[in-house]
Structures are given as C-alpha cells and as structure tokens.
Amino acid sequence: NANAEVEVxxxxxxxxxxxxxxxxxxxxxxxxxNRSELNGEVDEDDINLRRGRIYVxxxxxxxxxxxxxxxxxxxxxxxAYLRYTGWGKxxxxxxxxxxxxFGLEELTxxxxxxxxxxxxxxxxxxxxxxxxxxxxxxxxKSTYGIGIFTDNExxxxxxxxxxxxxxxxxxDTSVFHLGVAYKDIDESSxxxxxxxxxxxxxxxxxxxxxxxxxxxxxxxxxxxQAGYILTGETRPYKDGAFKRVxxxxxxxxxxxxxxxxxxxxxxxxxxxxxDDASAYTLGVNYYAHKNVxxxxxxxxxxxxxxxxxxxxxxxxxxxxx
Amino acid sequence: NANAEVEVxxxxxxxxxxxxxxxxxxxxxxxxxNRSELNGEVDEDDINLRRGRIYVxxxxxxxxxxxxxxxxxxxxxxxAYLRYTGWGKxxxxxxxxxxxxFGLEELTxxxxxxxxxxxxxxxxxxxxxxxxxxxxxxxxKSTYGIGIFTDNExxxxxxxxxxxxxxxxxxDTSVFHLGVAYKDIDESSxxxxxxxxxxxxxxxxxxxxxxxxxxxxxxxxxxxQAGYILTGETRPYKDGAFKRVxxxxxxxxxxxxxxxxxxxxxxxxxxxxxDDASAYTLGVNYYAHKNVxxxxxxxxxxxxxxxxxxxxxxxxxxxxx
Amino acid sequence: NANAEVEVxxxxxxxxxxxxxxxxxxxxxxxxxNRSELNGEVDEDDINLRRGRIYVxxxxxxxxxxxxxxxxxxxxxxxAYLRYTGWGKxxxxxxxxxxxxFGLEELTxxxxxxxxxxxxxxxxxxxxxxxxxxxxxxxxKSTYGIGIFTDNExxxxxxxxxxxxxxxxxxDTSVFHLGVAYKDIDESSxxxxxxxxxxxxxxxxxxxxxxxxxxxxxxxxxxxQAGYILTGETRPYKDGAFKRVxxxxxxxxxxxxxxxxxxxxxxxxxxxxxDDASAYTLGVNYYAHKNVxxxxxxxxxxxxxxxxxxxxxxxxxxxxx
Numbered sequence: 001n002a003n004a005e006v007e008v009x010x011x012x013x014x015x016x017x018x019x020x021x022x023x024x025x026x027x028x029x030x031x032x033x034n035r036s037e038l039n040g041e042v043d044e045d046d047i048n049l050r051r052g053r054i055y056v057x058x059x060x061x062x063x064x065x066x067x068x069x070x071x072x073x074x075x076x077x078x079x080a081y082l083r084y085t086g087w088g089k090x091x092x093x094x095x096x097x098x099x100x101x102f103g104l105e106e107l108t109x110x111x112x113x114x115x116x117x118x119x120x121x122x123x124x125x126x127x128x129x130x131x132x133x134x135x136x137x138x139x140x141k142s143t144y145g146i147g148i149f150t151d152n153e154x155x156x157x158x159x160x161x162x163x164x165x166x167x168x169x170x171x172d173t174s175v176f177h178l179g180v181a182y183k184d185i186d187e188s189s190x191x192x193x194x195x196x197x198x199x200x201x202x203x204x205x206x207x208x209x210x211x212x213x214x215x216x217x218x219x220x221x222x223x224x225q226a227g228y229i230l231t232g233e234t235r236p237y238k239d240g241a242f243k244r245v246x247x248x249x250x251x252x253x254x255x256x257x258x259x260x261x262x263x264x265x266x267x268x269x270x271x272x273x274x275d276d277a278s279a280y281t282l283g284v285n286y287y288a289h290k291n292v293x294x295x296x297x298x299x300x301x302x303x304x305x306x307x308x309x310x311x312x313x314x315x316x317x318x319x320x321x
Numbered sequence: 322n323a324n325a326e327v328e329v330x331x332x333x334x335x336x337x338x339x340x341x342x343x344x345x346x347x348x349x350x351x352x353x354x355n356r357s358e359l360n361g362e363v364d365e366d367d368i369n370l371r372r373g374r375i376y377v378x379x380x381x382x383x384x385x386x387x388x389x390x391x392x393x394x395x396x397x398x399x400x401a402y403l404r405y406t407g408w409g410k411x412x413x414x415x416x417x418x419x420x421x422x423f424g425l426e427e428l429t430x431x432x433x434x435x436x437x438x439x440x441x442x443x444x445x446x447x448x449x450x451x452x453x454x455x456x457x458x459x460x461x462k463s464t465y466g467i468g469i470f471t472d473n474e475x476x477x478x479x480x481x482x483x484x485x486x487x488x489x490x491x492x493d494t495s496v497f498h499l500g501v502a503y504k505d506i507d508e509s510s511x512x513x514x515x516x517x518x519x520x521x522x523x524x525x526x527x528x529x530x531x532x533x534x535x536x537x538x539x540x541x542x543x544x545x546q547a548g549y550i551l552t553g554e555t556r557p558y559k560d561g562a563f564k565r566v567x568x569x570x571x572x573x574x575x576x577x578x579x580x581x582x583x584x585x586x587x588x589x590x591x592x593x594x595x596d597d598a599s600a601y602t603l604g605v606n607y608y609a610h611k612n613v614x615x616x617x618x619x620x621x622x623x624x625x626x627x628x629x630x631x632x633x634x635x636x637x638x639x640x641x642x
Numbered sequence: 643n644a645n646a647e648v649e650v651x652x653x654x655x656x657x658x659x660x661x662x663x664x665x666x667x668x669x670x671x672x673x674x675x676n677r678s679e680l681n682g683e684v685d686e687d688d689i690n691l692r693r694g695r696i697y698v699x700x701x702x703x704x705x706x707x708x709x710x711x712x713x714x715x716x717x718x719x720x721x722a723y724l725r726y727t728g729w730g731k732x733x734x735x736x737x738x739x740x741x742x743x744f745g746l747e748e749l750t751x752x753x754x755x756x757x758x759x760x761x762x763x764x765x766x767x768x769x770x771x772x773x774x775x776x777x778x779x780x781x782x783k784s785t786y787g788i789g790i791f792t793d794n795e796x797x798x799x800x801x802x803x804x805x806x807x808x809x810x811x812x813x814d815t816s817v818f819h820l821g822v823a824y825k826d827i828d829e830s831s832x833x834x835x836x837x838x839x840x841x842x843x844x845x846x847x848x849x850x851x852x853x854x855x856x857x858x859x860x861x862x863x864x865x866x867q868a869g870y871i872l873t874g875e876t877r878p879y880k881d882g883a884f885k886r887v888x889x890x891x892x893x894x895x896x897x898x899x900x901x902x903x904x905x906x907x908x909x910x911x912x913x914x915x916x917d918d919a920s921a922y923t924l925g926v927n928y929y930a931h932k933n934v935x936x937x938x939x940x941x942x943x944x945x946x947x948x949x950x951x952x953x954x955x956x957x958x959x960x961x962x963x
Contacts, residue, residue, distance in 0.1 A: 006329050008648050010658045010665040012702030016331045023331040023346070023642070025665070027698065029708055029724055031738045031773070047773045047792050047800070049739060052722040054698060054710060056348065056375060058642055060333030060612035066350055066640050068375060072712035073719050074395035080373040082350050082613070082640040095638045096352045097370060131352070131368045150368050158368070291702035292724070317737045319708050319724040321665070321700055327650050337652045344652040344667070344963070377669065377696060379963055381654030381933035387671055387961050389696060391714035398715050401694040403671055403934070403961040416959045417673045418691060452673070452689045471689050479689070 012291055012321030020062040027054040027072075028111055028320045036312040038271035050316065051110060053078060062086070078129060090137040094147075098134060100127045101145030101163035102181045104194040104207055104241065105223075112244040114203075114235070114257045115281055116297045116316050119223040120265025121209045124274065125190040127151060127161070127183065141167045143240040151186055159185025165194070165240035174199040175237040188213045198237060201229035205242075211264070221263025221276075230254040246290040253287040267301060270310035275303045293318040333612055333642030341383040348375040348393075349432055349641045357633040359592035364631075371637065372431060374399060383407070399450060411458040415468075419455060421448045422466030422484035423502045425515040425528055425562065426544075433565040435524075435556070435578045436602055437618045437637050440544040441586025442530040445595065446511040448472060448482070448504065462488045464561040472507055480506025486515070486561035495520040496558040509534045519558060522550035526563075532585070542584025542597075551575040567611045574608040588622060591631035596624045614639040654933055654963030662704040669696040669714075670753055670962045678954040680913035685952075692958065693752060695720060704728070720771060732779040736789075740776060742769045743787030743805035744823045746836040746849055746883065747865075754886040756845075756877070756899045757923055758939045758958050761865035762907025763851040766916065767832040769793060769803075769825065783809045785882035793828055801827025807836070807882035816841040817879040830855045840879060843871035847884075853906070863905025863918075872896040888932040895929040904946075912943045912952035919945045935960040 004019030013026030030050040036043045055069035055078075063086035069079040081096030099107060105118050106126035117123075127149070134147030146162040163181035170176075179194035189212050196205035208222040229235065229245060231253040236243035247253035262278040270279060279301025286294045295316045302309040325340030334347030351371040357364045376390035376399075384407035390400040402417030420428060426439050427447035438444075448470070455468030467483040482504035490497035500515030510533050517526035529543040550556065550566060552574040557564035568574035583599040591600055600622025607615045616637045623630040646661030655668030672692040678685045697711035697720075705728035711721040723738030741749060747760050748768035759765075769791070776789030788804040803825035811818035821836035831854050838847035850864040871877065871887060873895040878885035889895035904920040912921055921943025928936045937958045944951040 006331070008329055008650055008658060010648070010660050010663045010700070012663055012665060012700050012708070014335075014656075014658055014665045014667075016329060016335055018331050021331045021333055023333060023335045025335075025346070025667070025698065027710060029710060029722055029738060031722075031724070047775075049719065049722050049773065052710060052719060054712075056346065056642075058331070058333050060640060060642050061610040064610060064613045064640060066333070066642055068348060068350060068373060068393050070375075070393035071395070072710050072722060074713070074716035076395045077370065077373060077393050080350055080352075080370050080393060082352070082638055096350060131370065133368075289703040289706060292706045317724055319702060319706060321698075321702050321708055327652070329650055335656075337650060337656055339652050342652045342654055344654060344656045346667070377667065377963075379652070379654050381961060381963050382931040385931060385934045385961060387654070387963055389669060389671060389694060389714050391696075392716070395716035398691065398694060401671055401673075401691050401714060403673070403959055417671060452691065454689075 020059060022059040022065075023056070024058055025054070025056050026321050028052070028318070030110070030319075031317045032116075032314055034312060034314040036269065036271050036310065038310045039308060043271050049073065055079065088137075090139050092136050094134045094136065097129055097131050100130050100132070100149050100161040100183060100185075101134065101136065101147065102126050102161050102183045102190070103163075103192055103209075104165075104177070104179055104196065104205060107163075108241045109243075111318070111320050112242055114227045114242075114255065114285065115225060115259050115283055116295050116314050117269050117299075119207070119225075119259065119261050120267045120277070120279070121207060121221040121223060121261070121263070123266035123268070124221075124264070125183075125188070125192065125209045125211050127185060130185070132158075138239055141170060149185055157186075159183065161185065163192075163240075167237070167240075170237070173234045177205075177237065177240070179240065196237075196242075198235055200234055201232050203227050203235050203242075209265075219264040221261065221265040223259055223261035225257065225259040227255055227257040230256065244290075244293065245285075245287050247287045252289065255285040255287070257281075257283040257285065259283075261301075262304075267310070269314075270299050270301045270312050272301060272303055272308060272310045275308070276305050277301050277303045291320045341380060343380040343386075344377070345379055346375070346377050347642050349373070349639070351431070351640075352638045353437075353635055355633060355635040357590065357592050357631065359631045360629060364592050370394065376400065411460050413457050415455045415457065418450055418452050421451050421453070421470050421482040421504060421506075422455065422457065422468065423447050423482050423504045423511070424484075424513055424530075425486075425498070425500055425517065425526060428484075429562045430564075432639070432641050433563055435548050435563075435576065435606065436546060436580050436604055437616050437635050438590050438620075440528070440546075440580065440582050441588045441598070441600070442528060442542040442544060442582070442584070444587035444589070445542075445585070446504075446509070446513065446530045446532050448506060451506070453479075459560055462491060470506055477507040480504065482506065484513075484561075488558070488561075491558070494555045498526075498558065498561070500561065517558075517563075519556055521555055522553050524548050524556050524563075530586075540585040542582065542586040544580055544582035546578065546580040548576055548578040551577065565611075565614065566606075566608050568608045573610065576606040576608070578602075578604040578606065580604075582622075583625075588631070590635075591620050591622045591633050593622060593624055593629060593631045596629070597626050598622050598624045612641045662701060664701040664707075665698070666700055667696070667698050668963050670694070670960070672752070672961075673959045674758075674956055676954060676956040678911065678913050678952065680952045681950060685913050691715065697721065730779075732781050734778050736776045736778065739771055739773050742772050742774070742791050742803040742825060742827075743776065743778065743789065744768050744803050744825045744832070745805075745834055745851075746807075746819070746821055746838065746847060749805075750883045751885075753960070753962050754884055756869045756884075756897065756927065757867060757901050757925055758937050758956050759911050759941075761849070761867075761901065761903050762909045762919070762921070763849060763863040763865060763903070763905065765908035765910070766863075766906070767825075767830070767834065767851045767853050769827060772827070774800075780881055783812060791827055799828075801825065803827065805834075805882075809879070809882075812879070815876045819847075819879065819882070821882065838879075838884070840877055842876055843874050845869050845877050845884075851907075861906040863903065863907040865901055865903035867899065867901040869897055869899040872898065886932075886935065887927075887929050889929045894931065897927040897929070899923075899925040899927065901925075903943075909943060909952070911956075912941050912954050914943060914945055914950060914952045917945045917950070918947050919943050933962045 132149030774791030
C-alpha cells in the first residue's frame with residue numbers, strides 16, 4: 001500500500017521497492033575486439049559494441065511483474081513481457097517477448113556464459129527470444145517451461161517449445177544437471193539434451209541437438225565445455241541455468257575454460273557458416289568484480305565436408321549494472 | 322533547493338521529488354493477438370508487441386517540465402517536449418513532439434481507451450503526435466489547446482490545430498462533455514465534434530468529423546461508443562479526456578463496451594482501408610489491477626461502396642508502470 | 643558495502659549513491675526552428691528535434707564506472723563505455739564508444755557550447771564519438787587524452803588521436819587555455835590548435851585546424867568566437883573544456899556571442915557544404931535556469947571559390963535533466 005516503507009539501493013543499477021511494488025533499472029555493456037581468419041586470410045578485424053542494453057523491470061502488484069529490455073543502438077527489443085505470478089513458483093505465465101525454453105547455454109544469460117560466444121549448435125538451433133506465451137515453474141529439484149511462440153522477424157507461423165530440467169545433486173558448491181527440450185518453429189524442429197556437473201571450482205557441461213530444418217533432416221551436433229576457477233570460487237547455478245562467478249577476494253577471480261564442438265551448427269564466428277564442422281576453444285576470464293569481466297578466447301575449427309579451416313581471436317570487456 | 326526533502330515512491334514505475342524538482346520513469350507494454358479477415362479469408366493472424374514504451378519526465382525547476390517517451394523497438398520517439406508552466410494552469414506552453422489538440426479518443430491515452438483500437442475517423446483524421454508549439458490550459462469547466470505543428474515524417478508544411486472542451490456537468494461519478502476542434506495540416510483539414518456522458522458505471526461518447534483531404538472534400542464519419550462497468554466503478558474523466566478504470570475490489574473490474582461507426586475513415590484494422598464503411602465492435606475489458614488490463618474485441622464491418630466485408634478478433638494484454 | 647547509506651537526489655534527472663556504487667539517469671531535449679537560404683532561396687524551413695537523448699551512468703565498484711547514452715529516436719548510441727579509474731585521476735582508461743580527444747569545441751558538450759551549432763572546422767575534422775580505447779588524465783593545470791579508435795559507421799581502419807591542454811591561468815572567474823591535438827583516422831589526418839581566454843563575463847576562444855583528407859592536402863580553417871554575459875556570470879571551465887552558464891539570479895542570464903570562421907570545413911548549415919568559405923554568426927542566449935536555455939543565432943557566409951552565399955536563422959529550446 002501507499003504507506004509501505006520505500007527501500008532504495010544501487011550496485012550500479014537501481015532497485016526501489018515499496019510493499020508489493022518494485023522498480024529496477026540496469027543493463028550491460030560488452031565491447032569486443034575480434035579478429036577472424038578463413039584459410040589463413042583475415043576476414044574481420046574489428047572493435048565493436050557486442051551488446052549494449054538497458055532494462056527496466058518491476059512489479060505493479062503482488063501478482064503482476066514486467067520487464068522491458070532494449071538495445072541502445074536502436075536495433076530493437078530484447079525482453080518485453082508481462083508476467084502473472086499469482087499461482088506461485090510452480091506455475092508462472094509470461095506473455096510477450098521472452099526467451100524460448102530451449103538450451104542450457106541459451107538460457108544462461110550472455111552476462112553469465114563462460115565462453116564468450118555460444119556454441120554452434122546453440123547459435124543455430126536455439127531461437128533465443130521470441131514472442132509468445134509461456135507457462136513455467138520450479139519445484140523441488142526440477143524446472144519446466146512450455147509455451148507457444150512466433151518469430152515475427154522471420155514472419156513465422158506459431159510454433160512451440162518445451163524444456164524440463166532436473167538436478168539430482170545440488171549443494172552450495174556442487175550441482176548435477178540434466179535437461180531435455182524440444183521445439184518446433186519456423187520449419188525447424190529440434191531435440192536438445194543437456195547435462196552439466198559442477199564441483200567446487202570445476203565444471204563441465206555438454207549439450208547435444210538433433211534437428212531437422214525444412215527438408216534437411218538428420219542434422220546433429222554437440223559441444224562439451226569444461227572450466228576451472230583458479231581462485232577457488234564455484235560457478236553459481238540457479239533454476240536450470242548457470243550464473244557468472246562472483247569473486248571472493250578483492251584481487252578478482254580467474255577462470256580457465258575449454259570447449260570442443262562438432263557437427264552441424266552455425267559456425268560463422270570462425271567463418272565456416274552453417275557447415276558441418278569441428279572446433280575447439282580455449283579461454284581465460286578475469287572477473288575484476290562481480291560486475292566486470294575481461295575475457296580472451298581463441299577458437300580454431302575445420303570443416304568436416306571441405307578443406308576450409310577458420311579461427312577467431314576475441315577479447316571482451318564486459319560491465320553489468 | 323538542495324536541502325529539500327527527497328520523496329521516493331514506486332507503483333511499478335518510479336517517482337522521485339525534491340522541492341521543485343521531479344523525476345519520473347514509467348512505461349507500457351501491450352501484447353496483442355489479432356486475426357483479421359477480408360471477405361472470409363484470413364489476412365492477419367499474429368502475436369505482436371502493439372506498444373512497448375518507456376518514458377522519463379520531470380521538472381527541472383518550478384516553471385519548466387519535460388517528457389521523453391520512446392518506443393523500445395527502436396521505431397522512434399513518441400513524446401519529446403519541454404514545457405513552461407510559469408503562467409499557471411490557464412496558459413501552459415509545450416514545445417516539441419506532443420499530441421496535437423484534436424479528438425477526444427486521440428487525446429485519451431492508448432492506456433485508457435475502452436475499445437482496444439481507436440475508431441476509423443480517429444485513425445484517419447487525428448494526427449496524434451507531431452512537432453510543434455502549443456498553448457493550452459484549463460479553467461473552470463473548460464480546457465483549450467491551440468498550436469502550430471509540422472509532421473516531419475511526412476515532410477509536411479507547418480499547420481495548426483485548436484480544440485476547446487466544456488463540461489457543464491462534472492461530479493465524481495458523472496460528467497457531460499462537449500468538445501470542438503479544427504485542424505489543418507498536410508493538406509488535410511478537419512472539423513471534429515465530440516460529446517460524452519458518463520453516470521456511475523455507464524458511459525456513452527461520440528465523435529463526428531467533417532474533413533477535406535487534398536481535392537477530396539465532403540468526407541465525413543462518426544462513431545458512437547457505449548460502455549458499462551459491471552463491477553460498478555466509474556470511468557474517470559480529467560481535463561477533457563477519459564482515464565482508465567481503477568478497480569475498487571481485489572477481484573478486479575469488468576467492463577462491457579460497444580461501438581458503432583460509419584463513414585469515411587481508416588478502416589484498415591478490418592482490412593477495408595480508407596473506404597467509406599460501417600462497422601460495429603463488441604468488447605470486454607478485465608482490469609485485474611489499476612495497471613493490468615486484459616481486453617477482447619470483435620469488430621465486423623462492410624464497405625458502403627463495394628461488397629467487401631471485413632472483421633477482426635483482437636485480444637490485448639496490457640501492463641502500465 | 644551493502645550497509646552504506648543510500649543518498650537519493652533529483653534536479654530533474656536522478657542520482658542515487660551508496661558507498662562506492664552510483665546510478666544516475668538524465669538526458670537532453672533540444673528543439674530547433676531553422677531556416678536556411680542559398681543565394682537568397684529558402685532551402686530548409688523546419689521545426690525538428692535536434693537532439694533527444696537519455697543516459698544512464700554510474701559506478702559498479704570503486705574502480706569501474708560506465709555510461710550508456712542513446713538517442714530516443716532510435717538512431718543509435720552516443721556513449722557506451724566502461725571506465726577504469728583505479729589508477730587515479732592521472733590515468734583513466736575508457737573502453738567503448740566515447741568522444742575522441744580532438745577539438746575544444748567538440749569536447750565541450752552540445753549542452754554547453756555558446757553558439758548553437760559548432761564551427762565548420764569542428765564539423766569536418768573532429769570525429770566526435772567513435773569506438774576505441776583511450777588513456778586520459780589530468781594533473782595540475784594540464785589534461786591529456788590518447789587513444790586508438792575506429793569509426794564503425796564508416797567501416798574504417800583503426801586510427802588514433804591525442805590531445806594535450808594546459809591552462810597557465812585558472813581562477814574562479816578567469817582562465818587562459820591552450821591546447822594541441824592530432825588525429826589520423828579514416829584517411830583524414832588533422833592537427834588542431836586551441837586557445838581560449840575568459841575573464842569575468844567575457845570570453846574569447848579560437849581553433850585552427852590543418853588537415854589532409856585522402857589525396858587533398860593543405861586544407862585548413864579556423865574560427866574565432868567571443869562572448870559576453872550581460873548579467874555578469876562567468877562561463878565555467880573544467881578539465882580542458884567549457885561548461886554552460888548557470889544564472890545567478892532568478893531572472894536568468896543573458897549572453898551575447900559572435901563567431902567568425904574562414905577556410906575549409908563543413909559549412910552545410912549555411913548550405914555551402916565542404917566548400918572553402920567564410921562566415922560570421924551572431925547569437926543571443928537566454929539561460930532561464932541552469933537547465934533551460936533559449937538561443938537565437940544568425941549565420942551568414944560566402945564561398946571563397948564561387949559566388950555562392952548562404953545563411954541560416956536558428957532558434958533553439960534546450961532542456962537538460
């Protein structure tokens with residue numbers, strides 16, 4: 001009610017709450033230097049704003065929440081949804097532009113992924129954000145999401161997606177995650193399998209996707225990623241996805257990460273496009289602070305169908321507020 | 322001054338004030354499902370973000386206020402103005418992108434209209450927002466606005482618009498509104514007549530427009546709209562326009578609404594374009610909360626000049642913060 | 643830390659701080675009427691939003707700051723950077739979209755310049771904002787900035803810019819400023835020399851640029867600007883650039899300003915394009931309040947290579963929050 005005490009806080013962004021009401025503002029800035037080569041010739045050599053976003057979100061009543069997130073370069077919306085939470089955590093309804101429930105790596109925020117760019121299967125098969133209506137929830141060790149979606153940018157028909165995750169092991173310093181998802185939208189259907197294991201500073205995660213696109217069936221690919229945090233922190237896990245490392249000490253945290261991927265997917269970061277290819281990535285992340293990360297990645301891959309080979313070197317400066 | 326007490330509040334958006342200074346942030350999210358047919362064939366069948374906006378507004382001194390409102394999809398500004406209020410409520414000067422003073426339905430915010438989409442005459446003859454300078458004010462039972470405007474999107478010449486409203490009856494639960502407006506911009510001139518009556522849960526409103534566009538004169542159209550709030554609330558009225566229903570009870574408020582329209586106008590929602598047509602609309606609004614509305618409309622119409630008939634079914638989820 | 647006291651203030655925009663953390667929001671609205679003529683014939687006659695921007699900025703830790711500033715019309719970003727301040731004021735690192743260190747007039751905010759539009763040499767040779775990495779700092783009477791930049795809009799190669807300023811005289815009511823800068827980006831290199839002197843209500847400033855663009859060398863131009871504040875205020879100066887006048891009295895402040903410019907440059911405001919031309923500008927600024935300015939300018943110029951002459955009359959309403 002109007003007499004509720006108002007609480008205001010900032011850690012770079014803004015949070016204001018008063019009884020059932022809440023207003024938050026924040027965002028992210030990611031600046032990259034990337035240099036990619038195809039068959040030894042430089043294709044890209046660039047400094048650019050990889051993501052520049054601002055969001056506002058909040059609660060307009062006990063049962064209704066919202067989020068609006070947009071790109072500051074004018075390229076459009078990310079999130080724009082209203083959410084009904086009146087049935088509790090087991091059954092939340094989200095209406096509008098939101099992430100489709102498909103893919104561990106996709107549903108881990110770009111602020112929180114360990115490798116700078118997502119894997120080729122995620123880039124190709126996970127739609128990311130779309131307009132639709134989703135029922136989602138969590139309870140015990142499980143989370144689920146199921147919804148209908150349409151990708152207006154592609155003028156698509158209405159499709160659907162569903163995902164279920166289960167974490168038989170979950171403590172403050174360890175987790176064992178299993179997930180399965182299916183989606184069918186834009187004449188592209190896919191089955192995704194996820195697993196991840198984390199214990200103290202070590203984590204490993206893998207996803208496999210079996211997809212069909214139009215007449216082309218029997219597409220498939222996978223990635224395996226492993227990381228180790230030299231300074232001893234544990235990669236946080238919450239509600240079926242990972243969060244980024246929060247350094248314990250003032251000197252920040254250091255993380256080593258490696259990924260191997262193989263099969264169909266969108267390998268355009270290393271200039272191999274939608275080819276069937278295999279690639280490995282090595283990376284180092286320095287978390288100067290919970291909200292500041294500097295990452296360096298090197299990816300090298302080769303086509304499984306031609307003699308093409310491609311590589312990318314990428315450095316990222318990331319600040320979240 | 323700098324020592325003034327700071328007051329902070331949120332009801333989803335944000336308000337901060339300190340002496341003469343004020344900062345506010347808020348916005349709206351409207352998600353629609355709409356399906357339209359022309360002569361029995363489906364033309365649109367879509368989920369889309371109808372409006373996604375964020376605004377900031379405030380006061381930088383006792384006499385100067387501002388508002389910046391933009392679309393989060395990158396499609397541009399809505400409001401962007403500065404306002405001088407030093408002469409009191411009787412004479413306010415507004416400079417910049419703002420609504421032109423023409424049309425009861427147009428000057429009622431899209432957050433507050435009873436039928437989901439505005440009538441064909443409003444869509445065609447009311448310019449909505451344009452760049453210009455307006456003198457406006459209120460006193461006793463009257464409001465007025467007069468200004469010069471240019472529609473830069475259309476690369477238009479400078480035009481003008483003026484509106485006067487009078488409410489001979491105005492109590493907490495009833496109002497009788499009369500309005501007249503004239504505008505001449507973009508080689509389109511129009512005279513608009515408005516009337517509305519509200520008593521307790523019932524309201525009726527009507528507008529008639531007589532317009533000329535280029536060489537085509539003798540264009541005209543009208544609508545009549547009536548509504549009844551089943552849960553007993555009264556539709557608020559303030560300064561020559563209506564506001565949306567605020568539910569009294571925790572169960573929300575229910576409103577039935579009907580509209581009949583006939584004549585020239587922009588009937589594109591039912592796929593009849595700028596044809597001379599007649600149409601009726603039936604609708605139900607559920608106000609879950611002051612800031613959350615779910616509305617359902619059905620519109621059916623037919624051309625007065627051909628055999629074409631069109632219809633639209635529309636559902637809206639609306640959240641304001 | 644989380645227990646730090648939270649301070650909230652507004653003077654139209656918003657400032658919230660808590661220990662090392664800070665969040666600020668603000669912006670600017672500039673509405674112009676401009677009418678330009680070429681050889682006596684009207685070329686532009688327009689009301690338009692000259693600048694409509696919103697920014698958020700803040701600190702996410704003791705050592706890391708950020709700023710995101712965008713145009714509300716969807717035309718893209720202005721600032722988008724993260725900044726490391728851990729080495730003190732003598733050596734700050736800024737990563738991302740930011741102003742290149744070149745030009746006194748360019749590095750004076752558009753909110754703070756005395757003539758409504760910047761001079762022809764600034765419009766042509768100063769890049770303004772670009773993506774890059776800059777090391778900058780201040781100490782004693784000096785400031786410096788040096789960085790590498792790329793102008794992605796022009797798909798440019800990586801270039802660099804550097805600037806040094808020195809203020810041998812600096813008191814509350816007077817300053818003597820000297821500056822030198824060099825940049826080489828987009829096949830356009832330029833040497834810039836700056837000087838300014840301010841004493842009480844009077845100021846004079848001048849810049850000279852010697853540039854080369856592609857094969858065309860020996861380009862050069864300059865401007866000299868002088869201003870006098872009738873109400874006695876002094877134009878503020880800070881860190882190598884000017885700030886706008888803050889009126890002492892409730893009646894506001896009045897400033898007279900004149901500029902003469904000659905040589906190569908971008909003279910498109912007076913419809914002479916990149917011609918070699920000379921022009922003078924007379925202007926009056928009324929500062930109704932620290933955050934509200936109304937300015938009127940008249941510029942008249944003629945080509946040094948043809949018989950063309952051009953002029954512009956411009957009125958600006960400016961509000962900052």
